[in-house]
Each structure stands twice: as C-alpha cells, then as structure tokens.
Amino acid sequence: MxxxxxxxxxxxxxxxxxxxxxxxxxxxxxxxxxxxxxxxxxxxxxxxxxxxxxxxxxxxxxxxxxxxxxxxxxxxxxxxxxxxxxxxxxxxxxxxxxxxxxxxxxxxxxxxxxxxxxxxxxxxxxxxxxxxxxxxxxxxxxxxxxxxxxxxxVEPMAVSYHAIARAYPKPGQTIAVHGGGPIGVGAFLALRALGDIRVIISEPSAERRAILSRLGAEYLLDPRSVNVVEAIHDLTDGRGADASIEAAGVAPAFKAALASTAPMGHLVVVAMHMEPFQFNALSLLAGEVNITGSKTYCNDYPAVIDLMARGAYSxxxxxxxxxxxxxxxxxxxxxxxxxxxxxxxxxxxxxxx
Ligand SMILES: [Zn+2]
Ligand SMILES: [Zn+2]
Missing domain, CATH: 3.90.180.10 (Medium-chain alcohol dehydrogenases, catalytic domain)
Incomplete structure (x- = not known):
C-alpha cells in the first residue's frame, strides 16, 4: 500500500x-x-x-x-x-x-x-x-x-475544544482568540456553537482573516495594523475580554492576550511556543488573570462529535x-x-x- x-x-x-x-x-x-x-x-x-x-x-x-x-x-x-x-x-x-x-x-x-x-x-x-x-x-x-x-x-477540533473548556466560557461573555489558524478557527466555531458568546479574533494573515470572515466571524483584528489591546478594550467598555485563547505561539500574541484579558479572567495558551520570551509579571498582580495551558484533549471527542452532528463544524x-x-x-x-x-x-x- x-x-x-x-x-x-x-x-x-x-x-x-x-x-x-x-x-x-x-x-x-x-x-x-x-x-x-x-x-x-x-x-x-x-x-x-x-x-x-x-x-x-x-x-x-x-x-x-x-x-x-x-x-x-x-x-x-x-x-x-x-x-x-x-x-x-x-x-x-x-x-x-x-x-x-x-x-x-x-x-x-x-x-x-x-x-x-x-x-x-x-x-x-x-x-x-x-x-x-x-x-x-x-x-x-x-x-x-x-x-x-x-x-x-475531530482531532484538531478536540484540541480547540479542550482549550476553550479551560477558559470556562459562559453566555453573554466576550472571548478573544489570538491566532486564526486551524486551532483558532476551531475555538471560534465551538464558541459560536455554544451560543451567545461574542468572539474577537486577532490574526495577521489577510488570507486567514478572509477565511474567518467567510465563516461568519464579525470581530476580526489585524495585529499588524491595529493596537489589539486597545481594540479589545474598546469593544468591551474598557473591561477587556472575559477570557482569551492564545493560539498563535508568538510572544506578541501572548502579551496582547494578557494585557487585554479582564481582571480575574482566563488566559489559555494552546499554541506551541518554540521560543522562550519575557513578560512583566507585575501585570498579573494588576489583573489577577488566571494563566493556564491546554494540552491536547482528554475525553473531548464525544463533545466535539456531538457538536459536529448538530452542524457546528462545516x-x-x-x-x-x-x-x-x-x-x-x-x-x-x-x-x-x-x-x-x-x-x-x-x-x-x-x-x-
Ligand atoms: Zn494535530
Ligand atoms: Zn499513563
């Protein structure tokens, strides 16, 4: 074969x-x-x-x-x-x-x-x-x-699903997704399927933003031309996103996510960071943001397949x-x-x- x-x-x-x-x-x-x-x-x-x-x-x-x-x-x-x-x-x-x-x-x-x-x-x-x-x-x-x-x-969507579950999304919230590759798309589709959640996506690639737009994403930011932190604060009456998913794997995306997550919100890193970087831990005291990682998936397949059967993942x-x-x-x-x-x-x- x-x-x-x-x-x-x-x-x-x-x-x-x-x-x-x-x-x-x-x-x-x-x-x-x-x-x-x-x-x-x-x-x-x-x-x-x-x-x-x-x-x-x-x-x-x-x-x-x-x-x-x-x-x-x-x-x-x-x-x-x-x-x-x-x-x-x-x-x-x-x-x-x-x-x-x-x-x-x-x-x-x-x-x-x-x-x-x-x-x-x-x-x-x-x-x-x-x-x-x-x-x-x-x-x-x-x-x-x-x-x-x-x-x-199902496999990549399970990676996204596990990540958003660790952000504890709730109806009425605004969630920012940094990185609009496949894992970011999966986070967007799952959050939309859960209902009544506003999703803001930051993605530098024009091709990928166009794809997200065709999928129905309404709040798309180009981190190369706008200040993502200010834009997210503007969209949330100055509070910041209730949770952030970092699916980009580069330092600027992590820093933007941390600076634009609301106090006591969740920041979930699901991207593979290949390079170490520094950030100012003082910002953790200011916002009491819960930073966490998300590793692959664990018992997430049934939930993804269920959402799929209901039309969430075209x-x-x-x-x-x-x-x-x-x-x-x-x-x-x-x-x-x-x-x-x-x-x-x-x-x-x-x-x-
Ligand atoms: Zn994979
Ligand atoms: Zn074991």
Whole structure:
C-alpha cells in the first residue's frame, strides 16, 4: 500500500509498504482523509520532535514512521474480540495510546501520561497510508450525517475544544482568540456553537482573516495594523475580554492576550511556543488573570462529535484537499507560508493513483 513515511528532517517520502492486519482488540481502517497539522510542520522542518530516534517505550516504534494523526477512515476488518463495530462504520481516530498504569492514566487525565505513543509519530502506522490499524479504544464511531472530511477534523477540533473548556466560557461573555489558524478557527466555531458568546479574533494573515470572515466571524483584528489591546478594550467598555485563547505561539500574541484579558479572567495558551520570551509579571498582580495551558484533549471527542452532528463544524470555506503526491509541495509548504488554514490529504481518493 502507499504511505507517506517520515525518515528525518525535511525527508518525508511516498513509499510502498506492507498492508497491516489487526491483532486482537484492534480495528483496521481504510483511511479516507488525513489533515496536516502544525505539529507535522514542526516535525518536518525542525524534527525529529514527536517521532522517535530510538524505540518508543510503549510501542517499540522508531523512525521511519508513517505520518498522519488527524484522520477518518472506514472499518474494513475487526480484530478478535471487537464486536461493537461493523464493517463500513465511519471512524474518527483519537491517535493516542497511553500507558494505562501511571497516576494520570488511573485518574482519567490521560493527556498527562508521561509516555504517550501517538499514531502518526510513535505507533505502528499513521493516517497518511491507505490502511492503518488502531486500538478499539482509539476509534470513535461517527453518527449519521457526519462526513468523512468532518471526521478528519475531530482531532484538531478536540484540541480547540479542550482549550476553550479551560477558559470556562459562559453566555453573554466576550472571548478573544489570538491566532486564526486551524486551532483558532476551531475555538471560534465551538464558541459560536455554544451560543451567545461574542468572539474577537486577532490574526495577521489577510488570507486567514478572509477565511474567518467567510465563516461568519464579525470581530476580526489585524495585529499588524491595529493596537489589539486597545481594540479589545474598546469593544468591551474598557473591561477587556472575559477570557482569551492564545493560539498563535508568538510572544506578541501572548502579551496582547494578557494585557487585554479582564481582571480575574482566563488566559489559555494552546499554541506551541518554540521560543522562550519575557513578560512583566507585575501585570498579573494588576489583573489577577488566571494563566493556564491546554494540552491536547482528554475525553473531548464525544463533545466535539456531538457538536459536529448538530452542524457546528462545516469544512466549507476553510478546508482544502490535495492528493497524496502533493503532501510536501501542496501541503507542508503552503501551510508553512500560512497561505492556507487546513489542508487534508484525500488518501482514499488518490490511493491507487
Ligand atoms: Zn494535530
Ligand atoms: Zn499513563
């Protein structure tokens, strides 16, 4: 079968590799769509980061590895003991295998497991292959009416959902989202679906602002041409945003978010900051802002799938698809240049080509 494998920095190859088969407790999927994630860009240009140069303690997997952790597929074969899924079921994959025995796993907070293996980085297989095999526990069956493209959005939307949940949004509030990439879009769509929440989005890319505008975002700020802190205060009678989601990953966005969050509000950092930076902690005393991080997701898939079934996450207008052959030139490169928001590889549609 065809698969895109990561061998090391700036080295991902479309290759022919053996088709996997499911062991007991596993599910074999024919992959339909796989989204390219910001972490795939980091891996490609700066890695190995998430993938392994020595065997992963849980799975023994090391590079080269099939990439792809945001994907949807249909069940083609069930391993022994899996009797609650059917051939043809549409599945969104939660690409995380945890140890199951550490303090955090036993407490149900598995996103803090210190030894997670990620499908598409450190497990056998990934979503950028015609077929892949996952544990039954990683497979979330999608309800009628949710499309395969939407299914491939569940993973990044779960990242956004976990982040907004940590901001404790309430009806009537104003929430600022700094960064209008896929995680920012996911935060906007989820906050809108929750209802009666005004969302202000700051995003420097004109292309991404245009996409957000088409999705219905009303309060869009260009941090290169307006003072974001003043603009947010102007829109909130001088109070600041009730909560802020920092999905940009650059120091100016964090500082703007901190300075424009209302006293006792929440500031949630969900972006991957690759560079350290300084900020004046005096501003924490002034505003008593609760700063926190948000790490992937933990039991968030059902809520996202539920919102999806109710129409919250249309891929129209912000998701584009490419063939497997285009992974680098039409996927990694334009995302790196921020010329697109979410690019998905149409794996099934181009599998045989
Ligand atoms: Zn991702
Ligand atoms: Zn664990």
């Amino acid at each position: 065809r698969a895109i494998r990561y061998h090391g920095r700036e080295d991902a190859r479309l290759e022919d590799i053996p088709e996997p088969s499911p062991k007991p407790g596993e599910v074999k999927l024919r992959v339909l769509y796989n989204g390219i994630c910001g972490s795939d860009l980091h891996e490609y240009y700066h890695g190995p980061l998430m993938s392994m140069t020595r065997p992963h303690p849980l799975t023994g997997v090391q590079n080269p590895v099939v990439l792809g952790h945001e994907f949807c597929g249909e069940v083609v074969e069930l391993g022994k003991g899996v009797d609650d899924l059917k051939i043809g079921d549409l599945i969104a994959v939660e690409p995380v295998q945890t140890c199951g025995v550490c303090h955090w796993c036993r407490a149900g907070q598995y996103n803090h497991c210190p030894r997670p293996a990620i499908h598409g980085y450190s497990r056998e297989g990934g979503g950028l292959a015609e077929f892949t095999v996952v544990l039954r526990s990683m497979a979330h069956k999608l309800p009628q009416g949710v499309s395969a493209q939407q299914g491939a959005l 891929p129209d207008g912000w998701v584009t698809t490419i063939p497997m052959e285009g992974f680098i030139d039409r996927g990694i490169v334009p995302l790196h240049q921020q010329r697109a928001t979410k690019i998905m590889v149409d794996v099934a549609g181009t599998a045989g080509s």
